[in-house]
Amino acid sequence: MSQNEPKIPQATAKRLPLYYRFIQSLHASGKQRVSSAELSEAVKVDSATIRRDFSYFGALGKKGYGYNVQYLLDFFRKTLNQDEITNVALVGVGHLGTAFVNYNFLKNNNTHIVVGFDADETKVGTTMSGVPIHHVDEMEQIMKQNKIDVAILTVPSAYAQSVADDLVRYGIKGILNFTPARLTVPDTVRVHHIDLSIELQSLIYFMQHYPTAEGVHQ
Amino acid sequence: MSQNEPKIPQATAKRLPLYYRFIQSLHASGKQRVSSAELSEAVKVDSATIRRDFSYFGALGKKGYGYNVQYLLDFFRKTLNQDEITNVALVGVGHLGTAFVNYNFLKNNNTHIVVGFDADETKVGTTMSGVPIHHVDEMEQIMKQNKIDVAILTVPSAYAQSVADDLVRYGIKGILNFTPARLTVPDTVRVHHIDLSIELQSLIYFMQHYPTAEGVHQ
DNA sequence: GTGCTTATGTGAATTCGTTTACAATCAAGG
DNA sequence: CCTTGATTGTAAACGAATTCACATAAGCAC
Numbered sequence: 001m002s003q004n005e006p007k008i009p010q011a012t013a014k015r016l017p018l019y020y021r022f023i024q025s026l027h028a029s030g031k032q033r034v035s036s037a038e039l040s041e042a043v044k045v046d047s048a049t050i051r052r053d054f055s056y057f058g059a060l061g062k063k064g065y066g067y068n069v070q071y072l073l074d075f076f077r078k079t080l081n082q083d084e085i086t087n088v089a090l091v092g093v094g095h096l097g098t099a100f101v102n103y104n105f106l107k108n109n110n111t112h113i114v115v116g117f118d119a120d121e122t123k124v125g126t127t128m129s130g131v132p133i134h135h136v137d138e139m140e141q142i143m144k145q146n147k148i149d150v151a152i153l154t155v156p157s158a159y160a161q162s163v164a165d166d167l168v169r170y171g172i173k174g175i176l177n178f179t180p181a182r183l184t185v186p187d188t189v190r191v192h193h194i195d196l197s198i199e200l201q202s203l204i205y206f207m208q209h210y211p212t213a214e215g216v217h218q
Numbered sequence: 219m220s221q222n223e224p225k226i227p228q229a230t231a232k233r234l235p236l237y238y239r240f241i242q243s244l245h246a247s248g249k250q251r252v253s254s255a256e257l258s259e260a261v262k263v264d265s266a267t268i269r270r271d272f273s274y275f276g277a278l279g280k281k282g283y284g285y286n287v288q289y290l291l292d293f294f295r296k297t298l299n300q301d302e303i304t305n306v307a308l309v310g311v312g313h314l315g316t317a318f319v320n321y322n323f324l325k326n327n328n329t330h331i332v333v334g335f336d337a338d339e340t341k342v343g344t345t346m347s348g349v350p351i352h353h354v355d356e357m358e359q360i361m362k363q364n365k366i367d368v369a370i371l372t373v374p375s376a377y378a379q380s381v382a383d384d385l386v387r388y389g390i391k392g393i394l395n396f397t398p399a400r401l402t403v404p405d406t407v408r409v410h411h412i413d414l415s416i417e418l419q420s421l422i423y424f425m426q427h428y429p430t431a432e433g434v435h436q
Numbered sequence: 437g438t439g440c441t442t443a444t445g446t447g448a449a450t451t452c453g454t455t456t457a458c459a460a461t462c463a464a465g466g
Numbered sequence: 467c468c469t470t471g472a473t474t475g476t477a478a479a480c481g482a483a484t485t486c487a488c489a490t491a492a493g494c495a496c
Contacts, residue, residue: 269473280473280474281472281475283474284473285474
């Protein structure tokens, strides 16, 4: 769907889920209208950037008034395809993988970890927070059965590339990669890296060299 | 230190730990020299970008030859201040916090989680992978005693801002924030957000709207 | 209605980051 | 010591993202 809508800048696209979440909470608290200035304060993005982001989708607000919360909510739900649930596989049920399976943040939104895979026989066959853990050898069959096209990769980094190759073979379309490995995949597969030790290292570098903070992740 | 070195672009600064890690592994494998093209292949960053990044620090390589691995290693160790160990506190020992304490990735590098805090009395007083867990009420004393100026924040989001306020009061300089809350802190404190559910959401958005991947976290 | 206030939407300017493209330089081999 | 081949370092071009700044339009009060 929607590949031929005018392309939204990537930086904008990355902020959409952030907007959506805050709009949800506004709606839940009963607020009827909101200005770009209020949004800015809450999500810590410049108000002009917010207006520009919204404007890529047309005129969502009204001059002198702001944005109608219900309207925004409906709009973003549609745009972010929140009515369809996206099934996610978690590959590698170690410390980090376990946290993701248990952590409730994935049960909000429209994403759901429906299956975990691991090579450790003591984990295979168990259920964690309702999620069945299968052996990696069963990946092909289960991935195809459940039409899963997103995976969270939390295996030891030595296995990351080969597991990614398998995932690609089984038709994966997106990988959220928590391993330090830089994966090589066909360019039809989207990979986002979250490299925790690098995030920590770079935080420390910024602390030491940019004593007064600006930009970057807020 | 070094606040008055010429400022490195933020995008470059975020890549430095990545370079450092790969250079370490080159060194470990006994390689003597490396070109920007090889580095590019490994870390998946354009070779011109790598050369440009390096050039902010002066001429680290030799034309027609490449870079000397030992030299790069020494240079980056110094630049990234890898000889000093940075003590890190972990606040909020839930699923995710537990994973971080146990996960060995923090034991590499120069960073070390030396203490955890939680409000749950059943956790207080225990030790996880050698890290003592204290009650949040003891934060002030322990933070100051151990001269900790970086914290990983993995508390429920409702408490995030108030815990951050406390951390600021106790002299924190950097926070790696895993909660969805957008923290308000003085601009002398550096905050990096890692918002896991937003990362997943935005991956899915990109998959659906940018079928062929370019840029963004590769 | 009329006028005042407010806040959007966007053209233009700016800042930031990446990439191209190539002159300068060095190693290595004969 | 000269030539060849390789690879850096960077100027210039390009592209992406942010921010400024304001004309425009809507709500609201009276």
